[in-house]
Amino acid sequence: MAGNLLDNRGRGDVRWSWPPIHxxxxxxxxxxxxxxxxxxxxxxxxxxxxxxxxxxxxxxxxFRDPERVVPQDDGLIVAPADGLVTLIAEVDPPTEMIVDDGSGHAGLEPGKVTRISIFMSVFDVHINRAPIAGTILRAVYIPGSFVDAGLDKASEENERQHILIERTDGLKIGFTQIAGLLARRIVPFVKPGDMVGIGQRVGLIRFGSRVDVYLPSGTDSKVLLGQRTVAGETVLAEIGSQKLIEGVSQ
Missing domain, CATH: 1.20.5 (Single alpha-helices involved in coiled-coils or other helix-helix interfaces)
Structure with missing residues (x-):
């Protein structure tokens, strides 16, 4: 992955700068x-x-597009969006991520998985990033309405785009860009067949929206309801880790 290597032992060069505009x-x-x-x-x-x-x-x-320091660990799933974790629930993945799409690539397995919903207000950075490294298997755009993206039903009713990524070991992660009340366009930067690195920019949503992430089976969220995430930096989950984590709002 291109960029300046930084670590927890002091390597790398860091200086403040104005974030560029996409x-x-x-x-x-x-x-x-x-x-x-x-x-x-x-x-x-x-x-x-x-x-x-x-x-x-x-x-x-x-439209600011700041640089992010992305953890380089194959066991981690990072947040694809800046924003507030508004929903964490056990759900079935969207049908578009499961059914045979004729590409020859299998989709997600049916069955309940953990979905993390991240709401982006107009004040958040709206560049979305890949939660894992791998190959884009699907990018399915679905037209729809523009109800409040904070509502659970937005996952099924709003304009949205499902993206499915597969790692080299076969593990797949799906996430969905969802338009909201003010958002009127989902702008993709990738297409099926593209290879992406963890934390790589994959698209944006104009203006205010939500991103849903579907964790693989046997993996629980490491973020809490009400927590804020930073795209490409916040660790959403560790693959295969299931542990109850509690927090106190204060």
Whole structure:
């Protein structure tokens, strides 16, 4: 995996810098700035122009794409999204991840698994990352509605995209990008057949949304309900580990 190697023994070089803006968002930020300047300079409507200029900064901030230090351990599953863990439940994986899709690659096994739902507000980074390293087997887009992404039914009713990744040892992880009330487009960076590293950028969702992760059988969550995650850095689970973890909100 390309990048600066950092570890817990002090190796590597770290310095603060402004997070870059993803190319997908630059056009929106520039358009917002131009409209702001039209009101400020062209029409001399400061009461409209200044709020629009502040909104322009918010647009750029929404599409920020900071670097992340991704743990390099084959036994770990990392968070694919920044946000709040709003749901942890035992569910059946989506049908699109299970049925034979004609590609010759088997999907997930049927049966209950742990699903972790991460809600992204408009203030979170919206770049999504691969929870494991492997090959993209499926990327299935499904049109739908735009109900509140915090609701459980959003997994089945909202516009969404299912992504299935298989490691070299055959283990598969599925996760779903779900559009929310404000989100109106899921932007993929990968397609079936692509190989990705753990923590690699795989897509984004505009503006406010959710990501569901389906852990493999026999694996429990290492994050707690109400905990915040950082894409590519927070460890969601350790493969094959089942242990009750409790936390106290304080």
């Amino acid at each position: 190319p997908e968002g630059r056009k929106f930020g520039i358009i917002a700035v131009v409209i702001s300047l039209v009101f400020l300079i062209g029409l001399d409507w400061e009461i409209v122009g200044w709020p629009l200029l502040l909104l322009s900064l918010g647009v750029f901030a929404f």
